[in-house]
Amino acid sequence: MTQTHPDYSKVFKDMSRSNDGRLKRVLILLILVSVVIYAGIVGYMYVNQDSLLYKPSGELPAPKEVGLADVDVISLPMSDGVMLTAWSAPPATEDAPTVLFFHGQSGNLGDRADRLREILNSGFGLLAPSYRGFPGSEGEPSELALISDGIQMFDQLDAVGTVVVLHGQSLGTGVAAAVAKERPNAQLLVLEAPFTATVDVAGERYPFLPVSALMKDQFATRDFIADVTVPTLIFHGTEDETVPMHHSQALAAMSGDTAELHVIPDGTHNDLWSYGLWDEVQSTLAQ
Structure with a gap:
């Protein structure tokens, strides 16, 4: 078998x-x-990109509550009818400039009281707007709106013969630089911890995402900084983890002889004033 x-x-x-x-x-x-x-x-x-880029918070305090007793709270109507709140003070002397100050992406003007106090203690005038959608102001923030508002505020100062220094802090550098491009008669442009573009910063943080295709408000200062003829001071700390220092180095290189880069050893994103930033600004203006 x-x-x-x-x-x-x-x-x-x-x-x-x-x-x-x-x-x-x-x-x-x-x-x-x-x-x-x-x-x-x-x-x-x-x-959620708007809430990631623009981060207003808190209530706008009265200036006197943060040590700015000589500052007035004013309302500024923009061309589209949106009403902005700004802190304003005249210069101590007629020949002193007024600083048009553009703050960073988060919080409110009260968080910048120490900076604004130094400006006023120098005898300079001040106009510091609260962005659209930030505490005290109407509307919604956007790149085009913030830059348009900045140009309108510059023109209001310029119309009465005011000498204007443009100062941008972090996100505000994108606004200040854009205004300087459109208004070359500004006396000085101060960029505090700037970026080449917000989309570049986002690309470094999220390299796995197509951020250039996603972001609406890219604040690409790199695209026009070479056309800015206003004398420019750029300040950046070596320990800045929010916006790496190579952004300022790139902007300075693109600006050629127009910009002067101040590298601040051990400086971070928010403490550059404690390393003498404003002293350098005053020194430049005194020349």
């Missing part, structure tokens, strides 16, 4: 094909899940 043996090679082949099929299904499932998660991240970043 002939004994029949199982065909183990066929069994193993069937098992192998079954395992291959399972592996393929698992891989496809992982790919689909990854695509869904990635699309969710991209969608979240796109929908």
